Amino acid sequence: MIIRKSIIETLKEFWHTTSIGGIKQIRNLENSKFERVCYIAIFCITFTTACLFLRYTWDSTFTTPLIVTAESFTYPIKDIDFPAVALCNFNRISKKALEEYSLLAMKKSLKSGRRNVTLIQLRDYLQSYGKLIDYLYDGNLQRIIDDALLDELEINIPNLMQKLSPRCDEMLIKCKWAGREVNCSEIFHTRRTGLGHCCAFNYVLDMNSADRPSKTIAPVKRQKVPGPHDGLLVIADPMPEDDVYQKAKRNGFQVLIYDPRQFPEMSGGKAQYRIAQPNQVDVLQIKSIKQYAAPEVHNYPRSTV
Template identity: 30%
Template sequence: MRRKASYRILADTFRDFTEQTSIHGLKYVCQRNISLSERIFWALVTFCGVAMAIFMTTLFWNRYTSNPTRTTITTLHAPTLAMPFPAVTICNENLVLESKVRTFVKTLKYDNISEDDLVDLFFQLQAFTNSDQVYWNLQDLKSLHFLMSENKYNLEDVLREVGPNCKEMLMSCQWNFRIVNCVEVFRDTYTKLGLCCTFYGHWRLSSILEKMKCLFLNRLKNKRTYTDNYGTEGTLSLVINPKIEKNTYIQGAGLRILFHDALSYPDFRALKKIITTGTQTQIQIFGTKILCSSGVSELSLEQRGCVFPGEVKVKHFSTYSDANCLIEKEAYELMDACGCVPYYYDFSEFPKCNILQLPCFIQASTRNGSWQDFSNDCPASCEDTLYEVKTTQVKLEKGDFYYIHSRDYIENLEEHTTQLKIYFVKFQKILQRDLLFSTVSLIASFGGIYSLFIGCSVITICEIIYYCTLRLLVKKHISERQIDSRK
């Protein structure tokens, strides 16, 4: 008897709900004075409305969770001071110079080998950066390793002795309309392209006032270099002697220019350009700075797909970037595979590979060469600075003079001498990432969907809760009292 009463209470409660609710389709379905065909029609209408509302809700929710942000243009006319000048890394295609090798071998102790054969051994070093062009020989590598061990040289020292360095290649440097000492604004750096020269823009200053000013600005700017100049004569102008020699083990000659953030390792995200020697080359830099609104930082890492400073840390670098993170991951992979890392991973305390381990890390680098293997562990930075470059080259004939400064000319340079001008364009671009859908917008969208398809509102939700809880309990209590009174 109590079970039948419970069924009757549920039926009465549902009938009361359909009569009072704002969902009009349910009213017609449950009305007793309309025909069965009309009820079926309104049932289909109600069902389709609910289905469409659920479908649209799913679409909005997926859009909110998978792509909750949008990027808009803040300005296309930002000054050059709005973003740091990129670090510029210049690498020579020729890792080994025969003239320097012959000078170096005269200082070595060796037996049972001619000087010419010994010189040929050193060209095996080209395989460290051009393994696809240089066919290394394991026996030659063993002989070179034995020679270096006997004379107590490591690989980094040998490369400095036999390859072009910054002091030799850079003949003249101009930065912000002033002639500067090249060795004070460039430093030798090891990269996958060999021994390179990297411009960071911090040079030694003579006066105490300039030193204090530079120290203060560098602290504010996080060791990045800024400039308020632009145009061909206003930023960085160089005269480079690439030290081209006839005897080389690689095909062709030139310079590779890498543009990257000063706090990032010049590898993964570095923008690379190949410069032909014996040219006057102008490189325009177009900067794009990406900023984020406060709402983006409130999203989860999975939603925004990027990280803010401090959220992810790297062990060997002071600042996180996806390039620093990825190069660390590769270093660990190479360490596991070969028990060492290449010489150009000077940021790591891992043991450096010697010459005999060249085959191992070349094979490991080829096998694990896809950066996508580590991309899930190294998300991009939410706020970043990106660079694009446009290059213009003009061939210079031997004997042409090179304009460096309004009162400084260098004449009768060698055939392959290259003039390089790297500068910001007048205006830079600033973008901002903000929320495409905030929580309030999402709720408003849901309200519009359910109002459109089934006439549902907050009042309707309250009615559903009321009839499923309070009204049902009251009816059940009244029914139980009536049953007890009958007994």
């Protein structure tokens, strides 16, 4: 009884002293009944709107509490990772490498006592591996080469494709990095990409680490001074005379620009694609946006990102 009386007195005091518009008019007996009903309706609409807005603010804050803000628009280039660059010849299989490996496979075949396979059949079979990049395959070739011979030849598809691909040390003629001329073999390495084996620069992801960025094979390179002459410059020869299996009926290179810690796959949007044609200079300007997370982000589940 005492609690009820205290609540009633508190409400009466609130009605008399509140500064919220409309409440005093609701209790004011001098107003007509219609005016008081209108004030009640306005108050209910205002109160409901405020509750909905608070609920929306609550949900948006606790479901997606992370906010991206611009720290600076003049970030030093020395603090930004240089992207990985892969040069992929339109020719996926080198004629020279194909002949050498076919002869090696033929010698292994003869040494094992198998004489029902010719050098031409072996060469055609090895050349057919280029179709794996196009997701094509000729089943008739598998009937020529039986599984037993494949085991004797010790064919490992990734290693085989790397051996048959055009050699980087033959295609890359001259390289400059950070304003200094360097040996191309020091900064470019044959790496696996979504377009096959390519000559990759600054690609540090460990091939056996999938999407785990912590598994890297080298530190990421960074450009210290802005400008085209202080970036990466490459003079390359597509060697059209060495063509055996072209991914497209053209000469030149497919250029992939991507994150050094991610596998370059165009279908997933993880790589930018350009074409470099013979007898021309291609200049690619790169704009970078760096995002990093504060340590507190680790306390939130992934669903809130």
